[in-house]
Amino acid sequence: MRRFEEELTCSVCYSLFDDPRVLPCSHTFCRSCLEGVIHLSSSFPVWRPLRVPLKCPNCRSVVEIPAGGTESLPVNFAVKAIIEKYQQEDQAEAATCSEHYRQPLNVYCLLDRKLVCGHCLTRGKHHGHPIDDLQSAYLREKEASGKLLEQLTDKHWADVCLLLEKLKEEKSRCESIVQVDKKAVVQYFKKLSDTLEDKKQALLTALDELNRRISEEYEPLIEKLKKIREEQLELMSLNTSVQKEESPLIFLEKVDEMNRRIKALKQKQLPDVKPVEIHPRVEHLLKNVWAKAEVGQIRKILVPKIKLIPARKLHSKGGGKEGREPKELLQAAGPYVVLLLFVITALHRDFHTRLQDVGDVLCHTFNVLMGFLGRVFSL
Known part of the structure; x- marks a missing residue:
């Protein structure tokens, strides 16, 4: 069916016939396209005669449109049926316009260099643009595309390849410098960390040694005073028990012993606390x-x-x-x-x-x- 697409296309809008109507000269056009031609060629702004003369867009012969307008022209039912069947069978395969529903892309716009439909040319954004049929545009562009290889292999692309290599070399050089600097940073701060750790350990060792000397200085004195204090508390407890003694003989013996111990305890020399x-x-x-x-x-x-x-x-x-x-x-x-x-x-x-x-x-x-x-x- 696709090979008959040209016969099913309106010569005015370059689209598939939409409500095809037959002129007295036997040429078929879209009803809307005939309305547009009549409107553009009409020279009767005030009154309209019973029959409107119209020059056929194809054969250029003058025909008369009945007083009922294009609505009274006969419908080309054969073409309409073929188009409906064609659209049903090839709807999935045919490329259609995204702006005009179900209109095939069968015209090549030379200005925008893209496929468009007939509606895009007659009332769309491609109106008035130079056009070409699909097959001619295909053959011309295919011939021209052979020269694209020359543009892709000229001196410009050699310069691109050379610049690419230079950029890669420069990137590699800069990355090498960064790696060297990162290594220097790690080494520097490791050395600094080791130095700080050595200083910290040296100071802590010195303070630990000072702690040892403080213990040697004060611990014997503290132990000596602890023993004196313990003996004092022991004598206080002994005095309490002696006061409860009822036997005069035992009482006097214990008191005498306690007096001797108190006297000896008081005679012990107390350490001198030197700040x-x-x-x-x-x-x-x-x-x-x-x-x-x-x-x-x-x-x-x-x-x-x-x-x-x-x-x-x-x-x-x-x-x-x-x-x-x-x-x-x-x-x-x-x-x-x-x-x-x-x-x-x-x-x-x-x-x-x-x-x-x-x-x-x-x-x-x-x-x-x-x-x-x-x-x-x-x-």
């Missing part, structure tokens, strides 16, 4: 030195040797937190800083005679250095 200070304080070091140090300098900070120092001796050498912090800073400083401070101390010989010990010398020198640096930066 001590922990120096330097790790808390102050972490806050005032470690927290302010650059990451790269952390491994150079020395772990101090923490000591128990008599409180009166510590306070007599500077007093309070303000007096301790410069020494803590100096103990945490590296050997090069200490050497520099000793050189500055040597240049200030008049101070040496007034300072008590090396710690005070370093402390005073540190203050001198800080004051000098403060004056320099204030300028």
